[in-house]
Amino acid sequence: MNYHQAVYDVPSVFESCDRPKKPKAFDNTVGGLIPENLVRHGLDIPDLPERDVVKHFVNLSQMNFGVDNGLYPLGSCTMKYNPKVCDEIVSWKTVSDLHPLQDPSTIQGALRLMHELEQMLCEIGGVDSVTLQPAAGAHGEYTGIQLVRAYHEANGESRKEIVLPDTSHGTNPASAAMVGYDVLELPSKEGCVDVEAVKSAVSKDTAAFMLTNPNTLGLFEKDVCEIAGIIHDAGALLYYDGANLNAIMGKTSPGKMDFDIVHFNLHKTFATPHGGGGPGAGPVGVKKRLEEFLPVPRIVLKDGKYQLDNDRPKSIGKVRAFFGNYAVLVRAYAYIRLHGGNGLVSVSENAVLNSNYLKTLLKDTFELPYGDLRKHEFVMSGRPLKAKGLKTMDFAKRLLDYGFHAPTVYFPLVVDEAIMIEPTETESKETLDLFADACKKIVAEDPEVLRTAPHNTARSRLNEAKAARDMIFSWRGYEKKMQADAEKARPC
Amino acid sequence: MLQYLKLKSVEELFSDIPASVRTDGLRLPDGLTELELRRELEAMMAVNRTVSQQPTFLGAGVYHHFIPAAVKTIVMRSEFITSYTPYQPEISQGMLQALFEYQSFMTELTGMDAVNCSMYDASTALGEAVLMSYRLSGGKKFLISRAISPEKKLVAQTYARGADIQLTEVGYDPMTGSVDLEDLESKMDPDVSGFYFESPNFFGLIEPGAAEIRNILGAKTMVVGVNPMVLALVKPPADYGADIVVGDAQVFGSSMSLGGPMIGLFGCKMEHVRKMPGRLIGLTVDSDNRRSYCMTLQTREQNIRRGKATSNICSNEALLAVASAAYLSLVGKSGLKDIAAKNIEHAYLLASRIGSLKGFKAPHFKGTHFNEFVVTSEIDPNRIHEELLSNGIHGGFPLGKDFPELKNSVLYATTEMHTKGDHDRLVNALEAVR
Ligand SMILES: Cc1ncc(COP(=O)(O)O)c(C=O)c1O
Numbered sequence: 042m043n044y045h046q047a048v049y050d051v052p053s054v055f056e057s058c059d060r061p062k063k064p065k066a067f068d069n070t071v072g073g074l075i076p077e078n079l080v081r082h083g084l085d086i087p088d089l090p091e092r093d094v095v096k097h098f099v100n101l102s103q104m105n106f107g108v109d110n111g112l113y114p115l116g117s118c119t120m121k122y123n124p125k126v127c128d129e130i131v132s133w134k135t136v137s138d139l140h141p142l143q144d145p146s147t148i149q150g151a152l153r154l155m156h157e158l159e160q161m162l163c164e165i166g167g168v169d170s171v172t173l174q175p176a177a178g179a180h181g182e183y184t185g186i187q188l189v190r191a192y193h194e195a196n197g198e199s200r201k202e203i204v205l206p207d208t209s210h211g212t213n214p215a216s217a218a219m220v221g222y223d224v225l226e227l228p229s230k231e232g233c234v235d236v237e238a239v240k241s242a243v244s245k246d247t248a249a250f251m252l253t254n255p256n257t258l259g260l261f262e263k264d265v266c267e268i269a270g271i272i273h274d275a276g277a278l279l280y281y282d283g284a285n286l287n288a289i290m291g292k293t294s295p296g297k298m299d300f301d302i303v304h305f306n307l308h309k310t311f312a313t314p315h316g317g318g319g320p321g322a323g324p325v326g327v328k329k330r331l332e333e334f335l336p337v338p339r340i341v342l343k344d345g346k347y348q349l350d351n352d353r354p355k356s357i358g359k360v361r362a363f364f365g366n367y368a369v370l371v372r373a374y375a376y377i378r379l380h381g382g383n384g385l386v387s388v389s390e391n392a393v394l395n396s397n398y399l400k401t402l403l404k405d406t407f408e409l410p411y412g413d414l415r416k417h418e419f420v421m422s423g424r425p426l427k428a429k430g431l432k433t434m435d436f437a438k439r440l441l442d443y444g445f446h447a448p449t450v451y452f453p454l455v456v457d458e459a460i461m462i463e464p465t466e467t468e469s470k471e472t473l474d475l476f477a478d479a480c481k482k483i484v485a486e487d488p489e490v491l492r493t494a495p496h497n498t499a500r501s502r503l504n505e506a507k508a509a510r511d512m513i514f515s516w517r518g519y520e521k522k523m524q525a526d527a528e529k530a531r532p533c
Numbered sequence: 534m535l536q537y538l539k540l541k542s543v544e545e546l547f548s549d550i551p552a553s554v555r556t557d558g559l560r561l562p563d564g565l566t567e568l569e570l571r572r573e574l575e576a577m578m579a580v581n582r583t584v585s586q587q588p589t590f591l592g593a594g595v596y597h598h599f600i601p602a603a604v605k606t607i608v609m610r611s612e613f614i615t616s617y618t619p620y621q622p623e624i625s626q627g628m629l630q631a632l633f634e635y636q637s638f639m640t641e642l643t644g645m646d647a648v649n650c651s652m653y654d655a656s657t658a659l660g661e662a663v664l665m666s667y668r669l670s671g672g673k674k675f676l677i678s679r680a681i682s683p684e685k686k687l688v689a690q691t692y693a694r695g696a697d698i699q700l701t702e703v704g705y706d707p708m709t710g711s712v713d714l715e716d717l718e719s720k721m722d723p724d725v726s727g728f729y730f731e732s733p734n735f736f737g738l739i740e741p742g743a744a745e746i747r748n749i750l751g752a753k754t755m756v757v758g759v760n761p762m763v764l765a766l767v768k769p770p771a772d773y774g775a776d777i778v779v780g781d782a783q784v785f786g787s788s789m790s791l792g793g794p795m796i797g798l799f800g801c802k803m804e805h806v807r808k809m810p811g812r813l814i815g816l817t818v819d820s821d822n823r824r825s826y827c828m829t830l831q832t833r834e835q836n837i838r839r840g841k842a843t844s845n846i847c848s849n850e851a852l853l854a855v856a857s858a859a860y861l862s863l864v865g866k867s868g869l870k871d872i873a874a875k876n877i878e879h880a881y882l883l884a885s886r887i888g889s890l891k892g893f894k895a896p897h898f899k900g901t902h903f904n905e906f907v908v909t910s911e912i913d914p915n916r917i918h919e920e921l922l923s924n925g926i927h928g929g930f931p932l933g934k935d936f937p938e939l940k941n942s943v944l945y946a947t948t949e950m951h952t953k954g955d956h957d958r959l960v961n962a963l964e965a966v967r
Contacts (some may be wrong), residue, residue, distance in 0.1 A: 046624060050823065054634055054862045067867070069766060071874045077902055079739055081768050085641055087836030088865030091603050096861055098631065100606040103747065105627030107615030116619055126567045128609070135578035140591045141792030142930055144922060147582035151791055154577060164560055166879055176653035176793070178846040179835070187695060212847050214840035220695040221666070222842040260548040292547050293557045298554045308848065315617035317628040319651070320794035337687075358691045362594060362656035362684035370793075375574065381564030390543045398534040399544055414549050418893065437756030441624045449620075452836070470534055493820070498623040500819040505622075508815035508829040512806065514647045515633070517638035519816055 044111075044444025046498045047103035050533075053098060055516035059087040085517070104499035106446055108314070112472055115208065116449035116461025118416055119259055119287050119309035124379060127312060127372040131214045141363035145348055152347035155364065156340045158210040165377075166283070167296020168326030172335045174365040176283055180395070181304025181323030182216035182251075184336065187357045188302055188327065189249045189278050190220055191334040195355060199251045200248035200277070206234050208258060208453045211388035213251045213282060222248060231453055232258045232411035234418045236267055239315060243275045253282040254298065255289070255416035256454045257461070259396065278302060278331075287465070288311045288417035289387035301328050311373035322369035336360055391466035395473060399464050402477035406484055418463035420456050429488045433458040436483060438502060439494035443479040447519055538594035541839045547737065582927075584789070587680045589927035589954040592901055592905045592946025593735070594655060594682050594781065595759075595789050598872070599949055600860070606787040607859040608852055617813070618848070622817070628736035629826035631920055633814045635782075635854035637863045644951060645800030649811035651850040652797025655781035656685045659729065661691030661695045661799065661844055662777045663700070664747045666754040668808045668843070669776070676720055678712055678730040680705040680738075681758065683935040689729075701726065710898035710907075717790070718749050727754030729774070732943070736898055736944065737880070737905030743773035756905035760784060763903050765866070765873040785808025786860025787853045810844030813919040823884060874902035875949045879956075884908075884945050886960045893963065896944055905946040907932065907939065913944050917966050924962045 069080045089097075107113070113120035114301040130136060159171040164265050171236055175181040193200050203217035204225045213226040227238045233256065243250070250272045254262045258355070260262055273278050279410035287310045295303040307313060308321030315321070315517035327335065335357045338349035366369075380388060400409065423433030437447035438461070442463065443460065449461040483491065513519050535543065565573065568701050584597050600931060608614065615801040619625030619632075626910040628798040632650040648797075663675050678691060679702045693700045701720055704713040712730050728750055734739035740746075747755060751829065758771040759780040770778045783789070787796065815829030835842040864872065884906045890897035897907035910917070914931040921928040929945035936942070947956070 051630065053630075054779050054858075057638060067870055069870075071766065071877050074877050075739075075766055077740075079741065079901060081764065081765050081766055084765060084866045084870070086638065086861060086866040086869065090861055091601070091839075094859065094862045095603050095606060097862065098855075101627035101630050102607075102610035102612040103627065104625075105612040105616050106621075106624045107612045109611035109615045113615075113617070115617060115620070118618060119782035123615070124567070126570060128614070129909035130571070130574055132605070133575075133578060134585060137788035138583040138597070139581055139587055139687060139791045140589055140597065140927075141595055141788050142586055142593055143582070143589065143927060144590045144918070145583050146922070147927065149577045150580040151725075155572075157907050161561055167556070176657065176847070176850075179845040179847045180653060180657070183695075183845055187691060208591060209841065210847075211837070214843045215805045215835035215838075215842045215845035218840040218842075219692075219845055221697055226840075231538065239575055252574060263549055263551060264780070268550060283614050289547075289550070291556060293550050293554045293556050297556050300808050313847070314615045315623075316614055316850075317603075317632070317855065318618040318851030319848040320850045320852065321848040327879075359656070359687035360691055361688060361793075362654055362682070362795070366653075366793040367791040368794060375570060376573070378565050378573070379567070381569055382561035385561070385562040390546075393546045394534055394543055397691055398544045403540060406767075414546065437621070438623065446624065447621050449585075456828075495623045499626045499676060500603065500623045500823060500825045502820045503622045503825050503827050504817050504819065504827070508786065508827050509816035511816065512803070512830070513812055513816040514636050514806075514829075516637035517640050518646065 044490065044497055048499050049100045049104060051100050051386045052162045053516050054087060054089065057087055057089055057093065060371050077320065079285050099259060101143050106317055108155055111444050112468055112476055113446040114448050114462045115255065117284060117440040118314065119463060119465060120310060121465040122467035123312040123314045124376065127375045129366040130375050132369050136368065144306060151345055152340050154374050155370060156342060156347055158370055160378050162305055162324055162326055165290055166305065166326040167294030168303055169329045170332040171324050171326040173324045173370055174336045175304065175323035175325055176323040176361050176366050177305055177319060178306040179212035179216055180360065181325045183219055184325045184360045184477040185302040185304055186217050186220040186222065188331055188334045191357050192278060192325040192331055193248055195526065201246045203249050203251060204242050204247055205251040207455055208256050209251060210257060220289060221499060231259050231331050233263060234268055236264050239268055239271050243277065244270055247277040247398055249280050250255050250279040251280040251282060253285055255285050258409060258411060259415040261416055265298050284309060284443065285417060286383040288389055290389040293408060297329065301331060307369055313369045313372045313487040320369055322366040322373065357402060375484060389464050395464045395466060395468060399462060399473045399477060405482055406481055407460060418461060420453065420459050420461045422456050423458035423460050431488055431491050435491040439483045439491045440479065442497040445476055445479060539623040564851060573726065587925050588928050588951065590945045590959065591856040591927065591948060593930045593944060594684065596784050596946065597789055597791050597948055597950050598784055600786050601863050603863055604856055604859045608856045615658045615854060619704060619828060622825065627828060629814055631855045631858055633816065633826050635858040636814060638858055639761065639800060641759050642769065643759065643800050644769035646776050646803035647797065647806045647809065647813065648800035649809060651812050652799045652811055652846065653850060654795035654797045655758065656688035658758065658779035658797035658799045658950055659685050659689050659958045662690055662729065662756045662779050663693050663698060665698055665808055665810065666756060666776060667696060667698055669754050669805060670726040672724040672726035674701060674724045675726055676686055676701050676703050676717065676728040678703050678705065678734065680710060680734040680736055681731050682735050703745045708786055709900045710734065710736045711740055711742055711900060712746060714742055714745055714749065717746065719751065725753060727756055729756040730760065733760055736907050738766055738898055738900040741900065760903065761875050765869045776805060782857045785857035787856050794853055796850040796857065797934055801841060806830065811834065811846055812849060819858035822925050871947055879947045879949065879951060880904045880906055883956050886956065887963060890964050896943060905944055907942050908945055909942045911941065912966055914941060917963065920966045921962050926959055
């Protein structure tokens with residue numbers, strides 16, 4: 042227990058001392074260019090010296106925890122260490138100072154990189170074509186389900202339903218619903234898809250089946266071939282959520298497993314730092330028969346020149362303006378080139394090795410449902426904690442005190458008090474040993490210490506219910522609330 | 534570790550994958566060292582022509598603005614850039630407060646009550662607004678101004694189609710470029726849930742009829758698209774009763790990077806907040822009663838509500854929200870007003886110089902514009918484009934393909950990044966096209 046996060050009371054920038062750089066009155070009409078009836082009066086943004094602003098944000102950053110600080114075993118999110126060279130490349134002017142509407146002749150390098158990235162993703166995913174347009178994994182799902190709909194409509198069919206297992210990520214049913222589908226959620230059996238349940242669920246109304254493989258429990262869906270057969274026999278499509286691709290590169294591929302549509306989470310598998318929530322990128326790969334539906338434009342190589350093809354009458358159109366999250370695409374390209382084919386295979390091998398090693402260290406401390414072998418992540422149940430009146434959340438909060446980010450908790454829903462751990466390939470054996478030791482120590486600690494954890498972070502446990510009740514989303518909202526409270530408190 | 538697991542080879546860990554779907558490695562090039570990678574990418578990228586190598590007059594939703602060095606210092610802090618969604622608020626207060634401050638800046642600029650901590654970009658923010666408008670007022674039709682970017686229109690169509698919502702276009706006044714109020718009025722019917730227009734619109738014009746639009750819409754949803762930089766000088770959408778505001782905050786401290794990542798701005802009135810997509814940061818206290826921040830109203834989101842969520846969004850563009858907050862803190866209100874004013878002045882100056890050239894009309898529309906304006910000429914826009922390119926200048930965005938009624942028109946943008954020399958080069962090159 043040697044971790045102590047910085048603790049500051051950093052005032053909001055809005056309550057910092059305002060030092061207007063320009064005391065003289067500013068002409069809001071800009072010399073009459075803006076008519077008086079459109080002019081804005083009053084803008085409550087502080088003027089601060091650069092020195093103070095940098096201090097403000099550096100102090101804030103010290104109250105934040107990233108992969109560079111330590112182990113971040115947030116299951117399903119693949120929080121691996123990312124090579125710094127990738128960040129540097131995207132800051133080059135030849136990458137950052139390009140406008141998306143430039144004439145293709147002036148962005149040949151950028152188009153080449155994207156074209157080559159598409160081809161590399163085709164190889165990794167076992168698919169025939171890739172679009173780079175979607176901005177994140179969920180956006181890739183959305184794109185994929187739009188493709189499903191376009192495919193069936195082109196066949197004169199209006200199928201109504203997307204089927205998926207109860208272990209699926211929340212974005213899966215949400216994406217399906219946004220494309221107008223009903224969602225049918227199947228209960229899993231022993232942590233995997235129940236083939237019999239699929240058989241009885243699938244009908245003429247099934248548009249697609251969505252699956253993550255390995256699934257969110259870290260189990261490889263061994264019946265995937267049989268499932269694919271059932272789905273395809275019913276005339277439906279098979280969708281692959283690629284969030285867990287880090288487990289299988291070079292060992293199998295979604296295409297090989299007969300999936301028709303696949304999204305890649307570039308920020309997970311191919312190393313873009315997650316940026317406190319984003320940006321990411323969610324390219325989508327498809328088999329030949331779906332290619333004509335992909336978003337426009339397609340990047341094509343013609344007579345040695347990269348060009349944009351917008352003449353695609355069956356395309357679903359666009360899911361995002363321009364090309365997608367280009368800077369993330371560049372990072373992923375750089376990451377793949379750094380590792381090469383064999384390097385990526387090692388990535389998956391080490392991710393799976395680390396996960397199984399850590400699982401073995403911890404399986405007697407918690408409960409490990411559903412057999413033994415795992416892929417890149419594993420889910421345990423924190424149920425044993427209940428005997429001491431504790432919850433998984435208490436354990437998670439206490440881990441923070443040891444300088445480890447908490448695992449994903451309470452997901453997937455099929456495991457009671459779920460603890461979902463994904464160590465990734467970039468952590469050393471020493472780190473995994475330390476983490477396991479910390480876990481064991483914590484479960485032996487005085488329950489009160491856990492219940493009141495965390496103790497060594499910038500803040501103690503938060504009152505999240507109050508945030509939902511007060512609904513203060515901005516400094517202005519805060520001031521309003523303060524004013525209202527003061528008025529209430531005033532004696533009449 | 535293999536020993537500990539009593540395994541002979543790592544292959545045994547993949548024994549659960551059926552042989553029929555096994556693949557044998559990847560047919561990709563061998564790995565590179567960091568130095569080799571840099572060399573190769575430097576060469577590949579060197580063939581791009583950056584906007585500093587060739588003065589570029591493109592805008593249309595993505596803008597080249599100056600970025601103070603300190604923005605990079607701040608967003609590149611390891612603790613920010615290598616963290617993820619702040620699921621554990623106690624150890625993530627830095628990111629949470631930075632995002633709350635982003636929300637606060639956007640609230641201040643737009644006047645809306647709640648701004649989420651980012652959507653993917655303006656186009657997807659618009660798509661989500663179309664869906665939210667349906668959730669708010671239930672009609673299966675949505676009206677959308679014709680004077681918006683073709684990229685955004687295509688994305689809005691995709692999102693609308695997914696929800697079986699019918700999009701109908703509302704025209705613009707051919708003289709002023711502003712919303713054609715008569716057309717809007719004629720298209721209102723009980724099935725319409727709302728209307729989207731922009732200020733500034735695709736032609737760079739500030740909408741003068743917002744109050745009338747509010748009147749025509751009655752209780753229906755008013756969705757306004759903004760370039761948030763304009764709001765330093767121009768009335769915020771809350772003043773004329775907007776229900777939802779969307780836009781892109783890339784203008785605040787993020788590079789163009791070929792249009793991605795961008796950062797979708799999304800704000801709404803308090804009464805609509807539970808129907809809103811995306812993550813919201815709220816203020817609260819910890820168990821020691823210290824001011825603290827956490828994600829809130831998560832019951833709207835996919836991680837809790839699954840198929841019934843207000844949106845599927847999970848990863849967003851948080852780091853760009855930090856960049857926006859850092860940028861706005863650094864420039865302050867004085868700096869922001871100066872920059873916005875310089876953008877307007879540059880655009881008016883350039884428009885009048887181009888307009889005084891023989892055979893050119895600029896600005897094409899009568900109205901107040903920000904840093905973009907439409908130029909019309911008798912000369913084929915493609916010829917102008919090619920001539921400019923051969924002179925090392927990148928002209929504006931030709932409108933003819935998406936707006937046949939403007940087939941000889943081009944949308945030019947200019948920002949504080951252009952020098953007088955850049956303007957001179959453009960004007961001289963245009964004059965030379967014959
Ligand atoms: C299994 C799974 N599917 C989909 C997603 C959504 O990806 P993103 O956050 O990139 O939208 C995630 C990540 O959060 C995930 O873990």
